[in-house]
Amino acid sequence: MKTALDFLFNPRSIALIGAAHSEEKLGGILLKNLLKYKGRIYPVNPKYEKLMGHRAYPSIAEVPEEVDLSVIMRPAPEVPGILREHKGRAKSVIIVSSGFSEVGEDELQDEIRRTGKEAGVRMLGPNCMGVYNPYSGLDTFFLPPETVKRPKKGNVAIVSQSGAFLHCIFGIMRNEKIGISRAVTYGNAVDIDESDLYEYLGTDGETQVVVSYIESVGDGRRFVEAAQRLSRKKSLIVLKSGKGSRGQAAAYSHTGRLAGSYEVFSSILRQFDIREAGDFDEMTDTMKALSFQKQAKGNRVLIITNGGGSGVLAADECMRQGLEVAPLPEEKMANLKKKFPAFYGVHNPVDLTAQVTDEDYRTALGELKEDYDGFLIIALTGLAGITEGLADIVKDFRTETEKPLIFHTSCGCGAGMLVNRVERAGIPVYLSPERAVRGLRALLR
Amino acid sequence: MKTALDFLFNPRSIALIGAAHSEEKLGGILLKNLLKYKGRIYPVNPKYEKLMGHRAYPSIAEVPEEVDLSVIMRPAPEVPGILREHKGRAKSVIIVSSGFSEVGEDELQDEIRRTGKEAGVRMLGPNCMGVYNPYSGLDTFFLPPETVKRPKKGNVAIVSQSGAFLHCIFGIMRNEKIGISRAVTYGNAVDIDESDLYEYLGTDGETQVVVSYIESVGDGRRFVEAAQRLSRKKSLIVLKSGKGSRGQAAAYSHTGRLAGSYEVFSSILRQFDIREAGDFDEMTDTMKALSFQKQAKGNRVLIITNGGGSGVLAADECMRQGLEVAPLPEEKMANLKKKFPAFYGVHNPVDLTAQVTDEDYRTALGELKEDYDGFLIIALTGLAGITEGLADIVKDFRTETEKPLIFHTSCGCGAGMLVNRVERAGIPVYLSPERAVRGLRALLR
Numbered sequence: 001m002k003t004a005l006d007f008l009f010n011p012r013s014i015a016l017i018g019a020a021h022s023e024e025k026l027g028g029i030l031l032k033n034l035l036k037y038k039g040r041i042y043p044v045n046p047k048y049e050k051l052m053g054h055r056a057y058p059s060i061a062e063v064p065e066e067v068d069l070s071v072i073m074r075p076a077p078e079v080p081g082i083l084r085e086h087k088g089r090a091k092s093v094i095i096v097s098s099g100f101s102e103v104g105e106d107e108l109q110d111e112i113r114r115t116g117k118e119a120g121v122r123m124l125g126p127n128c129m130g131v132y133n134p135y136s137g138l139d140t141f142f143l144p145p146e147t148v149k150r151p152k153k154g155n156v157a158i159v160s161q162s163g164a165f166l167h168c169i170f171g172i173m174r175n176e177k178i179g180i181s182r183a184v185t186y187g188n189a190v191d192i193d194e195s196d197l198y199e200y201l202g203t204d205g206e207t208q209v210v211v212s213y214i215e216s217v218g219d220g221r222r223f224v225e226a227a228q229r230l231s232r233k234k235s236l237i238v239l240k241s242g243k244g245s246r247g248q249a250a251a252y253s254h255t256g257r258l259a260g261s262y263e264v265f266s267s268i269l270r271q272f273d274i275r276e277a278g279d280f281d282e283m284t285d286t287m288k289a290l291s292f293q294k295q296a297k298g299n300r301v302l303i304i305t306n307g308g309g310s311g312v313l314a315a316d317e318c319m320r321q322g323l324e325v326a327p328l329p330e331e332k333m334a335n336l337k338k339k340f341p342a343f344y345g346v347h348n349p350v351d352l353t354a355q356v357t358d359e360d361y362r363t364a365l366g367e368l369k370e371d372y373d374g375f376l377i378i379a380l381t382g383l384a385g386i387t388e389g390l391a392d393i394v395k396d397f398r399t400e401t402e403k404p405l406i407f408h409t410s411c412g413c414g415a416g417m418l419v420n421r422v423e424r425a426g427i428p429v430y431l432s433p434e435r436a437v438r439g440l441r442a443l444l445r
Numbered sequence: 446m447k448t449a450l451d452f453l454f455n456p457r458s459i460a461l462i463g464a465a466h467s468e469e470k471l472g473g474i475l476l477k478n479l480l481k482y483k484g485r486i487y488p489v490n491p492k493y494e495k496l497m498g499h500r501a502y503p504s505i506a507e508v509p510e511e512v513d514l515s516v517i518m519r520p521a522p523e524v525p526g527i528l529r530e531h532k533g534r535a536k537s538v539i540i541v542s543s544g545f546s547e548v549g550e551d552e553l554q555d556e557i558r559r560t561g562k563e564a565g566v567r568m569l570g571p572n573c574m575g576v577y578n579p580y581s582g583l584d585t586f587f588l589p590p591e592t593v594k595r596p597k598k599g600n601v602a603i604v605s606q607s608g609a610f611l612h613c614i615f616g617i618m619r620n621e622k623i624g625i626s627r628a629v630t631y632g633n634a635v636d637i638d639e640s641d642l643y644e645y646l647g648t649d650g651e652t653q654v655v656v657s658y659i660e661s662v663g664d665g666r667r668f669v670e671a672a673q674r675l676s677r678k679k680s681l682i683v684l685k686s687g688k689g690s691r692g693q694a695a696a697y698s699h700t701g702r703l704a705g706s707y708e709v710f711s712s713i714l715r716q717f718d719i720r721e722a723g724d725f726d727e728m729t730d731t732m733k734a735l736s737f738q739k740q741a742k743g744n745r746v747l748i749i750t751n752g753g754g755s756g757v758l759a760a761d762e763c764m765r766q767g768l769e770v771a772p773l774p775e776e777k778m779a780n781l782k783k784k785f786p787a788f789y790g791v792h793n794p795v796d797l798t799a800q801v802t803d804e805d806y807r808t809a810l811g812e813l814k815e816d817y818d819g820f821l822i823i824a825l826t827g828l829a830g831i832t833e834g835l836a837d838i839v840k841d842f843r844t845e846t847e848k849p850l851i852f853h854t855s856c857g858c859g860a861g862m863l864v865n866r867v868e869r870a871g872i873p874v875y876l877s878p879e880r881a882v883r884g885l886r887a888l889l890r
Contacts (some may be wrong), residue, residue, distance in 0.1 A: 024829065026799075098798070099788050102753075142799070148827030163799065164752020167825045168855035168877075215757055241754065243761040250757045250770075250794050280758055280877040281726070307609020308547075309686065312660055312695045313725055316688040325695075343544050349695050353543070354471075354587070354608065380612045382593030384469065410613035432613075432725040 004122035005192070005200040007092045009133050009182060011068030012039050015060055015090065017082055018073035019043035019051050026142040027073045028052075030096075033139045034071075042067065060089045068092065070121075071130060071140055076100055076108055079126065080115045087119040094140055095125035101188055102127050102255050113190040127255060128187030129163040134180060135206055143167065154179010155208035156291050159197045161186060161255055165213040172284050177423055178291050181206040188255050193218055195226035202230045209235045209290045211283060215242045215255055217265070227274045235290040238276045239283045240265055275442075282438060285430065289439035292428040293404050297445050298373025300326045301437075303349035304364045305378035306356035306386065310408065310433045311349030314376055317437035323374070323444065325349070332367050339363055349378075357385040362393045369397065374444050375405040376436055381415040391421035398426060404443035408436035449567035450637070450645040452537045454578050454627060456513030457484050460505055460535065462527055463518030464488035464496050471587040472518045473497075475541075478584040479516075487512065505534045513537065515566075516575060516585055521545055521553055524571065525560045532564040539585055540570035546633055547572050547700050558635040572700060573632030574608040579625060580651055586628075588612065599624010600653035601736050604642045606631060606700055610658040617729050622868050623736045626651040633700050638663055640671035647675045654680045654735045656728060660687045660700055662710070672719045680735040683721045684728045685710055720887075727883060730875065734884035737873040738849050742890050743818025745771045746882075748794035749809045750823035751801040751831065755853065755878045756794030759821055762882035768819070768889065770794070777812050784808055794823075802830040807838045814842065819889050820850040821881055826860045836866035843871060849888035853881035 014034055020027035027045075031052055034041050043051040046058040057063050060070060060082070070090035072082055076099030086093060093116065100109040109126070116123045124130060130140030134153045139145065141163075151173035160166045163185045173180060182204065184197055194212055201207045210230060217223045230236045242250065243262040269276045277283035301323045305311035315325045325348050328336070336346045340360065345351030350368075352360045361377060369375075377394060379386050398405055407422050407429045409415045419429045430436035459479055465472035472490075476497055479486050488496040491503040502508050505515060505527070515535035517527055521544030531538060538561065545554040554571070561568045569575060575585030579598045584590065586608075596618035605611045608630045618625060627649065629642055639657055646652045655675060662668045675681045687695065688707040714721045722728035746768045750756035760770045770793050773781070781791045785805065790796030795813075797805045806822060814820075822839060824831050843850055852867050852874045854860045864874045875881035 103788055103790070143827050160754070162752070162754025162757075164750070164756075164825055165754035165758075167752060167827065168755060171855035171860070172876075213754060215754065241757040241761050243764065250753075250760045250792065250796075255753070279762065279879040281879065284877075305609070307607070307612060308695075308700070309605070309607025309610035309658060309660065310613060311609075312607075312686040313610075315695045316686050317724065319688065343548055345548070347695065351695075380609055382588050382612065410616035415616070431617075432729075434724040434726065 003200070004092050005196060007068040008094070008122070008124060008192075009131055009138065009200070010136050011092070011138070013042070013065055013067040013069070014039055015042040015044055015063050015067045015070040016073070017044045017060060017070060019045050019056065021048060021051050023144065029144050030071065030073065030140060030142045033141065033145065037137050037139070040065075060085050063089065066090065069094065072097060076105065076126070080108070080111045083112055083115040083119050083121070086121050090121050092122045093124070094128065094130040095123060096128060096130060096142065098127040100126050109188060109190060116191060123191035124184070125187045126190065129166065129185045132180070132183040149174055151178060151180040153181070154291060155181050155206065156287060157182040157201050157204070157207040157210045159184055159186070159194055159201070159210060160213040161189070161215045162213060168280070169211070176284065176288050178288055189218060195219070195222045198226040198230040198236070202233050207234065209237070209287060211237045211239070211287050213239045213241070220268075224268060224272055224274070228272050231274055235295070236275060237283055237286050237290070238269060238274060239280070240276065281435070285435050285438040286442040288428045289406065289442040292426055293443055294402060295443050295445055296373060296402070296404055299444050300324050300371070300373045301376060301440060302368055302372040303376045303378065304352065304361055305349045306352045306354065306383065307378060307380045308345070308351050308353070310378045310380065311351055314378065314408070314433040314437050315349060317434040321437055321441040323437065323441060326372070328368065329371055332371060336364065336367055354383055355385065356383060358387055358390045358393055361390060362396075365393070365397050369401055369403070374403060374440050376408065376440055377405065378408045378433065378436075379418075380410055381418060388418050388421055391418060391425055394422060394427050395425035404440060406430065406436050406440045406443075408433050448645070449537050450641060452513040453539070453567070453569060453637075454576055454583065454645070455581050456537070456583070458487070458510055458512040458514070459484055460487040460489050460508050460512045460515040461518070462489045462505060462515060464490050464501065466493060466496050468589065474589050475516065475518065475585060475587045478586065478590065482582050482584070505530050508534065511535065514539065517542060518587075521550065521571070525553070525556045528557055528560040528564050528566070531566050535566055537567045538569070539573065539575040540568060541573060541575060541587065542570075543572040545571050554633060554635060561636060568636035569629070570632045571635065574611065574630045577625070577628040594619055596623060596625040598626070599736060600626050600651065601732055602627040602646050602649070602652040602655045604629055604631070604639055604646070604655060605658040606634070606660045607658060613725070614656070621729065621733050623733055634663060640664070640667045643671040643675040643681070647678050652679065654682070654732060656682045656684070656732050658684045658686070665713075669713060669717055669719070673717050676719050680740070681720060682728055682731050682735070683714060683719060684725070685721065726880070730880045730883040731887040733873045734851065734887040737871055738888055739847060740888050740890055741818060741847070741849055744889050745769050745816070745818045746821060746885065747813055747817040748821045748823065749797065749806055750794045751797045751799065751828065752823060752825045753790070753796050753798070755823045755825065756796055759823065759853070759878040759882050760794060762879040766882055766886040768882065768886060771817070773813065774816055777816060781809065781812055799828055800830065801828060803832055803835045803838055806835060807841075810838070810842050814846055814848070819848060819885050821853065821885055822850065823853045823878065823881075824863075825855055826863060831863075833863050833866055836863060836870055839867060839872050840870035849885060851875065851881050851885045851888075853878050
């Protein structure tokens with residue numbers, strides 16, 4: 001049986017209340033996006049007979065079927081009346097309109113909560129951008145895909161209270177070559193909230209990682225239970241904002257939900273083993289690692305580097321992250337000393353110096369693969385001995401063992417092609433040693 | 446009078462001991478780099494009469510003048526003998542060779558310290574890459590400039606114990622469009638160390654910001670005094686690695702100097718008001734801000750955003766960084782409410798929503814410029830109302846007042862051209878809200 005959230009992510013038919021004829025209006029951008037979707041689309045606007053070549057309807061009542069999804073983009077004061085007309089005409093509704101609790105209009109927001117319930121529709125929003133599903137082609141975002149480009153298909157779902165966060169994360173995901181499975185913004189959350197979305201994504205076959213940006217939580221107990229359930233099945237990463245008093249005030253004015261004490265929130269997450277990212281960049285690093293590779297047990301890390309300083313910075317970050325840069329077993333150390341020139345550093349980090357060749361990484365990985373739980377490869381390019389062939393070496397390693405392996409190189413310096421090949425082989429690349437370690441940390445339990 | 450370090454950064458004549466004929470050897474890459482320099486170059490190699498079309502000399506003794514600088518690239522065991530020959534033949538020496546304390550050869554290192562002193566030369570290294578001065582064209586790095594591209598000329602000097610760090614920071618500086626004034630790596634520091642280099646850079650007219658990557662400090666008291674003196678004149682940013690026991694071991698095997706207790710080191714920096722970056726990315730963010738703009742007093746920050754969620758994350762980070770996101774003065778709030786649509790958030794952060802236009806930023810900045818000490822502009826692109834014209838608005842603001850102003854946008858989404866124009870106007874752009882706040886923090890005292 002289809003649930004309300006199936007209708008939201010995979011509707012067979014969609015009405016757009018507030019469709020416009022031109023892309024200069026948000027209702028026009030959205031209509032153009034929806035017209036690419038394979039379902040039946042019904043533009044609603046009493047002023048037009050046709051919009052973008054498609055028949056327009058004066059109201060939801062005139063649309064020839066009960067739609068799976070209706071998207072409402074009309075000024076806030078009109079929304080209660082529009083919702084009333086939806087009784088028996090739509091299974092789910094996205095209210096894009098803003099102008100509710102986030103600007104102090106609490107009564108209006110209460111009215112739509114009540115009216116929507118009476119009309120028997122499940123509601124996403126208000127003050128939201130709705131949903132994006134690259135697998136079905138559904139895209140209710142009013143951001144033109146030509147300028148706000150969508151990430152490629154993949155296994156990461158984004159659940160965001162904020163549209164701006166989604167906008168930023170789309171940019172980062174494209175930059176970092178992280179694929180997306182679903183995206184949803186839920187704004188003021190009068191009905192569907194993060195807990196409902198976690199439940200849906202827990203059973204969604206295309207989603208392996210869920211990134212959840214939260215400004216405030218309505219029902220704390222329900223949230224914790226849903227987050228725990230989801231964390232058992234998939235990787236959930238929570239980024240909470242509104243941490244301080246000013247942040248809380250800003251979060252309130254943004255979605256109209258009270259942010260509550262961050263300290264309490266964060267300690268509850270820790271207690272229930274729900275993963276939290278400290279800031280946007282940590283969220284990015286964690287998401288990237290979990291999207292590329294599976295988690296494994298253990299905390300013993302081997303660092304192999306051709307830059308001594310980078311190895312030291314990485315070792316420092318391992319310590320801060322509770323990862324153990326354990327010494328090399330004596331026997332293995334003796335073996336490697338025979339294989340490597342005398343000036344190589346045969347410790348952990350293994351320091352291959354500027355005289356490095358690609359094959360040195362294979363030698364070190366081969367000798368030590370059984371002795372560690374996770375591996376960090378640091379390869380600064382621009383040296384004659386580092387070539388794109390290194391991508392094959394790390395790929396071979398990952399074929400032999402599924403142990404987490406992360407790659408760091410510095411940007412520029414002809415690193416682009418190497419980075420592409422390494423990432424195509426399923427190994428995430430990071431541009432600073434500390435960020436690479438944070439990625440590896442996410443993969444080790 | 447010229448000091449030893451002037452000879453190092455602006456030599457009139459250079460000998461290269463261990464010059465090679467081909468760029469497949471480090472001694473060939475380096476010779477090619479040096480031949481582009483305007484001073485007199487003397488390749489030294491007893492096996493050749495000519496190298497790259499230039500007369501080669503069998504030893505430093507045969508070179509026809511006492512050189513300002515000699516660069517030594519011969520195997521470690523030969524270095525003491527070579528140094529002895531330098532008596533009266535060179536004012537300063539860079540010892541590129543590795544194979545000393547960093548691989549346990551402490552006696553050999555003591556020997557070169559003693560021998561160099563007896564020969565009356567100042568020494569940089571061993572186990573280092575030497576110096577880069579884009580203003581004079583000197584480049585002793587054995588990294589080919591075609592693959593490890595150098596940053597553009599600018600005001601940031603890099604003082605690094607590690608060559609790998611330099612390699613990474615070159616990539617980042619090019620990526621972030623940060624200009625360089627000097628770069629120097631000093632490796633095992635048998636003679637010239639960070640304190641000498643701070644002293645030199647304190648008087649260097651092209652340098653405004655000094656980034657110092659340190660794995661270990663020889664003479665702690667001398668370091669603190671030199672760092673304090675430099676911090677009074679210029680912006681010094683210290684990045685210390687070798688923080689934990691494994692990091693310390695790695696740092697030891699990398700340069701052979703003992704790293705010492707990080708906690709003590711860090712608390713001394715705090716006590717003497719010497720700026721420390723926690724990791725590579727914080728170093729980058731701080732360096733970028735200080736390279737682009739001057740510091741100012743105060744800690745009251747105004748955030749203007751077109752993305753609510755980004756504003757909240759920025760406000761959170763302000764709190765963590767001790768910056769005050771102070772409420773708008775009531776009168777100004779009333780003025781802005783008259784000028785803006787009702788659904789704009791007229792608080793701090795000012796939320797211009799997705800309906801934003803460029804001119805809204807001018808309106809908000811104009812109204813509030815006297816009320817805050819630092820400004821963060823968040824402009825997510827891809828919306829019709831955000832154009833490249835925003836670059837002129839922030840440029841105008843910076844012309845009127847020198848108060849720090851930092852810019853955040855998300856990557857991709859046609860942001861490239863806007864970012865270029867904003868940065869050309871002297872405003873640093875950051876790709877995450879928290880990193881932007883860390884940049885602003887560096888500019889507010």
